Amino acid sequence: MAIVQGLALAAALIFAAATTSLTYAASVVTYVFGDSLTEVGNNKYLQYSLARSDYPCMNIPAQVLLWLTSFLPNFWDFEAAKLGIQSPPPYLSLSKNDDALLDGVNYASGGAGILNDTGLYFIQRLSFDDQIDCFNKTKEVIKTKIGDAATNKHVNEALYFIGIGSNDYVNNFLQPFLADGQQYTHDEFLELLISTLDQQLIRLYQLGARKAVFHGLGPLGCIPSQRVKSKKGICLKRVNEWALEFNSRAQKLLNTLNQRLPSAKFLFADTYGDVLDLINNPTAYGESELVEFIDGAVIFARVPLILPELQAKFKIIELVSSVRARCKTT
Numbered sequence: 001m002a003i004v005q006g007l008a009l010a011a012a013l014i015f016a017a018a019t020t021s022l023t024y025a026a027s028v029v030t031y032v033f034g035d036s037l038t039e040v041g042n043n044k045y046l047q048y049s050l051a052r053s054d055y056p057c058m059n060i061p062a063q064v065l066l067w068l069t070s071f072l073p074n075f076w077d078f079e080a081a082k083l084g085i086q087s088p089p090p091y092l093s094l095s096k097n098d099d100a101l102l103d104g105v106n107y108a109s110g111g112a113g114i115l116n117d118t119g120l121y122f123i124q125r126l127s128f129d130d131q132i133d134c135f136n137k138t139k140e141v142i143k144t145k146i147g148d149a150a151t152n153k154h155v156n157e158a159l160y161f162i163g164i165g166s167n168d169y170v171n172n173f174l175q176p177f178l179a180d181g182q183q184y185t186h187d188e189f190l191e192l193l194i195s196t197l198d199q200q201l202i203r204l205y206q207l208g209a210r211k212a213v214f215h216g217l218g219p220l221g222c223i224p225s226q227r228v229k230s231k232k233g234i235c236l237k238r239v240n241e242w243a244l245e246f247n248s249r250a251q252k253l254l255n256t257l258n259q260r261l262p263s264a265k266f267l268f269a270d271t272y273g274d275v276l277d278l279i280n281n282p283t284a285y286g287e288s289e290l291v292e293f294i295d296g297a298v299i300f301a302r303v304p305l306i307l308p309e310l311q312a313k314f315k316i317i318e319l320v321s322s323v324r325a326r327c328k329t330t
């Protein structure tokens with residue numbers, strides 16, 4: 001922890017030079033749910049998983065960077081500048097009664113989806129429902145430590161980041177050899193995804209989540225496994241349209257939940273356009289240093305120094321430093 005914070009501070013100072021208006025406040029407790037874009041190492045603990053993301057500099061950077069695109073600060077009653085989010089550790093790295101559970105946990109698992117059968121061929125992964133079960137267990141442990149009332153306050157005040165859905169397309173619906181793509185039309189499949197997500201977000205709410213960011217899909221038609229299906233290797237228009245449809249439905253769902261569930265502030269983070277811009281104009285963001293586009297997110301990890309333009313565009317704050325810290329320590 002001390003090492004990570006030290007590195008984080010060092011990196012924060014680097015960024016302070018470029019963006020003097022940013023300051024860094026005490027950490028906000030975050031609980032993170034999702035797939036390979038958000039995983040920080042849970043699958044390493046799943047003996048048989050074929051979806052491993054615990055490689056240096058993978059995964060969390062992109063998602064977190066994109067999460068920060070301008071949505072958080074306006075919505076909640078604190079400013080981005082004061083948002084000292086740290087990247088919490090993987091759930092499976094913690095012991096059952098770890099005090100660290102109180103400081104935030106990352107449940108994300110590569111290959112995971114909204115649907116249980118998504119990512120089937122990775123053998124082991126924590127589906128979104130599994131991840132919510134894990135959070136439920138976390139809450140039980142926290143109760144034994146600080147009591148019911150303080151636990152409820154704790155989970156109400158935490159921030160919840162959710163980035164899930166890409167695999168339901170890439171490693172399910174778009175795979176011709178899996179049942180879902182044959183069984184359902186896209187309209188039916190989308191209906192299934194949204195109704196399942198509805199139940200899952202309600203479960204999170206029942207467990208105490210009030211302030212959550214749901215990260216929409218990127219242009220999935222532009223990821224390599226989809227592009228190869230076109231003769232010229234270009235983005236698949238139909239798949240991108242599906243991603244946009246999903247985003248639009250997910251956004252509507254969040255709005256409905258906000259009206260239905262008292263005190264719920266579920267926010268949709270739409271980064272589709274920014275990611276597409278990045279794909280279409282990579283040179284605008286630092287030329288060859290950029291970028292790999294995986295599973296619907298852009299991996300910035302190999303960019304040695306994030307350009308000021310990029311900082312402005314993506315409002316990169318503290319998270320970049322945790323990426324750096326991870327790259328240095330692994």
Ligand SMILES: *[C@@H]1O[C@H](CO)[C@@H](O)[C@H](O)[C@H]1NC(C)=O
Binds near residue numbers: 115116129
């Ligand atoms: C996934 O499986 C669990 C346990 O078997 C079940 O409770 C849950 O409803 C399932 N979720 C989906 C999305 O099918």
Ligand SMILES: *[C@@H]1O[C@H](CO)[C@@H](O)[C@H](O)[C@H]1NC(C)=O
Binds near residue numbers: 207
């Ligand atoms: C949390 O776990 C408890 C105990 O297993 C169970 O009764 C409850 O339904 C779970 N809550 C949610 C929202 O899944």
